[in-house]
Each structure stands twice: as C-alpha cells, then as structure tokens.
Amino acid sequence: xxxxxxxxxxxxxxxxxxxxGFSLRPAEKLQLARQIDALGVDIIEAGxxxxxPADAEAVRQIATEIxxxxxxxxxxxxxxxxxxxxxxxxxxxxxRIHTFIATSxxxxxxxxxxxxxxxxxxxxxxxxxxxxxxxxxxxxxEDATRSDIDFLCKVxxxxxxxxxxxxxxxxxxxxxxxxxxxxxxxRIRARVPNSDxxxxxxxxxxDLGLAVANSLxxxxxxxxxxxxxxxxxxERAGNAALEEIVMTLRIRSDRMxxxxxxxxxxIYPASEMxxxxxxxxxxxxxxxxxxxxxxxxxxxHQDGMLKDRRTYEIxxxxxxxxxxxxxxxxxxxxxxxxxxxxxxxxxxxxxxELVEVYxxxxxxxxxxxxxxxxxxxxxxxxxxxxxxxPHDAVDPFDTPSAAQPAIHESGYGHGV
Ligand code: MN
Numbered sequence: 573x574x575x576x577x578x579x580x581x582x583x584x585x586x587x588x589x590x591x592x593g594f595s596l597r598p599a600e601k602l603q604l605a606r607q608i609d610a611l612g613v614d615i616i617e618a619g620x621x622x623x624x625p626a627d628a629e630a631v632r633q634i635a636t637e638i639x640x641x642x643x644x645x646x647x648x649x650x651x652x653x654x655x656x657x658x659x660x661x662x663x664x665x666x667x668r669i670h671t672f673i674a675t676s677x678x679x680x681x682x683x684x685x686x687x688x689x690x691x692x693x694x695x696x697x698x699x700x701x702x703x704x705x706x707x708x709x710x711x712x713x714e715d716a717t718r719s720d721i722d723f724l725c726k727v728x729x730x731x732x733x734x735x736x737x738x739x740x741x742x743x744x745x746x747x748x749x750x751x752x753x754x755x756x757x758x759r760i761r762a763r764v765p766n767s768d769x770x771x772x773x774x775x776x777x778x779d780l781g782l783a784v785a786n787s788l789x790x791x792x793x794x795x796x797x798x799x800x801x802x803x804x805x806x807e808r809a810g811n812a813a814l815e816e817i818v819m820t821l822r823i824r825s826d827r828m829x830x831x832x833x834x835x836x837x838x839i840y841p842a843s844e845m846x847x848x849x850x851x852x853x854x855x856x857x858x859x860x861x862x863x864x865x866x867x868x869x870x871x872x873h874q875d876g877m878l879k880d881r882r883t884y885e886i887x888x889x890x891x892x893x894x895x896x897x898x899x900x901x902x903x904x905x906x907x908x909x910x911x912x913x914x915x916x917x918x919x920x921x922x923x924x925e926l927v928e929v930y931x932x933x934x935x936x937x938x939x940x941x942x943x944x945x946x947x948x949x950x951x952x953x954x955x956x957x958x959x960x961x962p963h964d965a966v967d968p969f970d971t972p973s974a975a976q977p978a979i980h981e982s983g984y985g986h987g988v
Contacts, residue, residue, distance in 0.1 A: 578821065578830045579614040579797040581773065582814060584846065585634075586617040586646055588805035593852055598630035600849045605634045607842045608802070612835040613641055613814075615797070617670065620646040621660040622653040628660050635664035642708060644668035649698035658705035669702040670740075671695075672712035675719040675727055688723055696730050703735035712775065716741040717748040717756065725763050732766045738797060739770050743786055746779025746809060750789035757793025773797035776812045778804060783812035788820060791830055802842045803854050803861060815839045815860040815892065823887055840893035860892055868898050869942075871906030878908055901948070903937035910948075917945060919952050928955040 585601050585608070588594055596604065601619065608616055616638065621628035635643040643664040647653035649671055661667030673684075673695050680686050686694070695711065702709040711731045713724055728739055741760065748756070753774070761767045774790030774797070776783040787798050804813030818834045843861040847853055856863045866889040868874050876883030877898055889896035899909045910930050914921045921929055932951035933943055940947060 575796075576830045577796065578791055578832050579771065579773075580612075580814065580818070580832050580834055581615040581617060581644070581797050581799040582608050582611070582613040582801065583617040583775075583799050583811060584608060584801040584803075584805065584814075585630075586619050587775075587799075587807060587811050588801040588803075588846075590620065590623075591805055591807050591810070594805055594850045596630075596849060598626055598633060601630040602633050602637065604842075604845060604849060605638050607838070607845050609638050609641055610835065611802075611814075611838045611842055612833045614833060615642040615644050615668065617644045617646065617799075619660070621656040622647065622650075628656055631657075631660035632663060635661050635667060639665045642666045642668050644670045644708075644710065647671045647698075647702070649673040649694040651701070654698060654701055654705070658702070661706065666708065667706050668708040668710055668738075669706055670710040670712065671698045671702055672714050672740075673698070674714035674744075675724050676715035677720065678718065679715050692723075692727055692730060695727055696734055699731045699736045700734040707735075707737070709736050710738040710740055710773070711736040712740040712742055712773075714742060715744045717743040717753075718745070721759065721763075725760060728760065729764045729766060732764070732770055737770055738773055739767075740773035740775050740797070740799065741790075741795075742775035742799075743777060743783075744775075746777035746783060748776075748786055749782060750785045753786045753789040754793040757790050757795055761794045771796050773799060774812075775799035777807065778809040778811065781809070783810070784816045784820070787812040787817055788828060791828070802839075802846050803858070805846070805850075805852075813859070815843065819860050819887060819892065836891050837893040840889075840895075860887075861894065864900075865889075866894060866896055866898055867900045869900040869902040870904045871909065874899050874909040875906055878912060901933065901937075901943040902941065903934060905933075905937075905943075913945075914948060914952065917948060919948075921952075925955060 589596055605616055618631040618634040619627040621631050631645045643661055645657045645660050647657035647669055657669050673691055674680060680691055699709055699711050713719060713727055716724060757772060772795045774787050774795040776786040798817055800814040800817055801811040802814055804810040818832055821828050821830050821832060840861055854862055868877050868884060873884045899913060901909060901913055907926060907930050910933060911921055911926055929951055932955055937943055
C-alpha cells in the first residue's frame with residue numbers, strides 16, 4: 573500500500589459496544605458489521621470473546637460471514653483469552669488477534685500488581701502464542717501515552733521481535749494533546765530499531781474532546797492505522813469518530829495528504845443504523861452526522877445558502893449519504909427562506925401575503941423551536957381566510973410601526 577494510505581480500524585463493535593447503554597445482541601452486531609463492511613473499513617474489531625459466550629459467538633459469526641475486511645478481536649495477555657480469540661476468528665478469511673497489556677506504572681502497580689519485567693514477559697509470551705494462531709497479530713500498550721517512554725520502547729521492540737505486525741499506542745484515558753501525540757509517534761518510531769517492520773496505530777479517547785485531533789496528529793507522526801468508531805461511541809466520552817477523521821482527510825487533503833478506503837456515502841446509513849439498534853441518538857450538533865450538521869436557520873445563512881450552498885457548507889450532505897433539507901425555519905429565519913419553503917409546499921406567496929404569513933410564523937416561532945410544515949400550512953390557511961382585498965392591503969415598509977417587528981430581507985441570526 574502507498575505510504576500515505578491510512579488503514580481504518582473500526583472498533584464500534586468492541587470499544588463502542590462496551591460503553592454503557594450500547595450493548596448489542598449477536599444478531600444486531602452481525603447486522604451492523606455488514607454495514608461497517610459496506611463502509612469499506614480495512615479492519616473490523618468485532619468483540620472481546622472472553623468477555624461473554626455471546627460475544628465470542630458474535631465474533632465467530634462475523635468472521636464466518638464478513639469476508640472482505642480483516643476481522644479482529646481483543647484478548648488480554650492471558651492464555652484463556654488468547655485461546656478464545658483464536659477460536660472466534662478461526663473461520664475468518666483474514667483474522668487478527670489483538671492482544672494488549674497496560675504499560676504505565678500506574679496501571680502496573682495499582683491494577684495489574686505486576687512489575688515491568690513481568691509485564692514485558694507477558695507481552696512477549698502472548699504475542700508469540702498469538703502468532704502461532706494467526707500471522708496477523710496486533711499488540712496494544714494500554715495507557716501508552718502515560719507510560720515511561722524507555723520501557724514502552726523496550727516492550728514495542730520486544731513484541732515486534734516475536735512477530736507482532738501492528739503496534740497500537742492508545743491514549744486510553746484521553747489525556748494527550750495533538751503536538752504531544754505527533755512527537756510521541758515520531759520519537760517511538762525513531763527509537764525502536766525494528767519499527768520499520770510494523771504498522772503503527774493510534775487509538776484515542778475523547779475525554780478532553782481531542783480524540784480526532786490527536787488521531788490526525790498521530791497520522792502526521794507516522795501512524796498508518798487509525799482506530800475509531802461510528803458516531804464516536806466508546807468508553808466514557810467515546811473514541812475518535814470515524815466520520816470526522818475520514819471527512820477531515822477528504823476535505824483537507826491539501827493539509828493532510830492521506831487516503832482511506834472508506835466509502836463516504838455509507839457514513840450516514842451506518843450512523844443511522846447504530847442509532848436505531850442502540851436507541852442512543854447522536855447530539856444534534858454532532859459533526860458530519862448530527863441532525864443540524866447540514867441545517868441552517870439563521871436568515872443570513874439561509875440567504876447565502878439559497879444563493880450558493882458553498883457560502884456556509886464545506887462538504888455536501890449527499891457525499892456522506894445524509895438527507896439534505898438545509899433550510900430549517902425558526903425565529904431567526906428570513907422571508908426568502910419562508911417563501912422558498914412555502915413554494916416547496918405548493919403555495920406561491922408574494923407581496924402582502926408573504927408578509928402576512930411571515931409575521932404569522934414569527935409570532936409562533938418562539939414557542940415552537942422549529943417550525944414544521946404543518947405550522948406553515950396552518951398560518952397560510954389563517955392568512956388566506958382573513959386576507960383583506962388587495963387594494964386595502966397596507967405595505968408595512970411604507971408605514972413602519974414600533975408595534976410591529978421590522979422585517980429584514982434575510983432575517984436575523986448570527987453572521988459569523
Ligand atoms: Mn479504548
């Protein structure tokens with residue numbers, strides 16, 4: 573693969589699924605795996621087989637049915653985990669065992685009660701065993717970003733020596749920053765003598781809202797695999813969002829000259845399926861897939877959009893497979909947008925009638941948050957029922973009154 577190609581490792585079905593409120597039944601995991609396959613990701617992490625018999629079964633079903641991508645699953649550095657993982661990916665066209673152990677002193681002392689030497693030995697033994705089961709083995713140094721760098725380099729070099737093919741350096745607790753991440757990957761790749769034999773991977777969490785920024789910085793530091801999830805779901809504040817990473821690489825290829833294999837038109841269908849299966853919606857202002865990601869209520873923005881959508885949109889909803897109904901009517905909307913929506917509903921409004929309907933809508937907009945098509949029909953019906961004869965109509969622009977709100981061509985709303 574070209575040196576600028578970034579492998580997308582989707583962990584929606586593992587890190588995402590293990591977050592509170594996101595658990596899925598095996599049949600649901602299989603259904604979502606089909607859609608994630610349609611997205612074109614390179615690797616699907618299907619689960620953590622030792623966690624439950626159902627999850628082991630789900631991984632095995634996905635490995636049996638989904639043939640194109642690599643199917644990975646997670647295992648601690650324990651023989652029982654590794655055996656279960658090997659069983660689960662056995663039917664895969666290409667199966668990967670992903671084994672991990674924490675390398676930070678905090679995790680070693682408090683959680684694992686192990687010395688660094690014991691940690692190193694467990695990592696090496698596990699990777700060696702995993703390589704006897706499959707030739708695709710990923711090793712993750714959990715809490716890598718808070719680990720002693722000398723020890724981390726020693727672990728990474730040692731597991732590469734016994735056959736690890738991908739080295740993942742997770743920011744398990746979402747602690748790092750973009751500049752630190754780039755430097756971290758640069759340094760480790762430079763210091764580990766056999767680093768050219770493997771693909772480096774990043775896995776970032778969003779505790780400080782930096783997961784995507786850190787993932788992109790890792791790519792700039794030499795990572796060529798990025799771990800991420802649909803809608804950014806995952807432990808605590810979640811993982812890096814697949815759709816944000818992919819669309820940043822797409823839209824800003826001038827600054828980030830890297831490619832992925834993701835079919836962007838499948839992004840929104842994947843997001844929607846995940847929402848339906850878990851019952852957990854995405855925040856309305858979520859980048860790329862949120863309900864408001866391509867919606868405009870402010871009059872100044874709507875006016876710009878009606879003239880040329882590039883004024884307020886850097887990407888097209890259709891490129892990510894999302895519906896495009898950009899003009900949301902609310903109290904910040906202007907007459908242009910109201911006129912356009914009415915026309916879409918079959919009502920040609922001009923002059924006084926448009927003014928009347930516009931005033932009617934604005935008078936109820938405060939209570940509505942968003943004006944619906946039914947609100948519009950009701951207001952038009954009322955306006956037409958009481959509409960004075962044309963020669964009686966008063967042009968509000970000729971007789972401005974303090975009692976009436978001024979009507980602006982493009983409405984109110986934020987211009988910046
Ligand atoms: Mn994680």
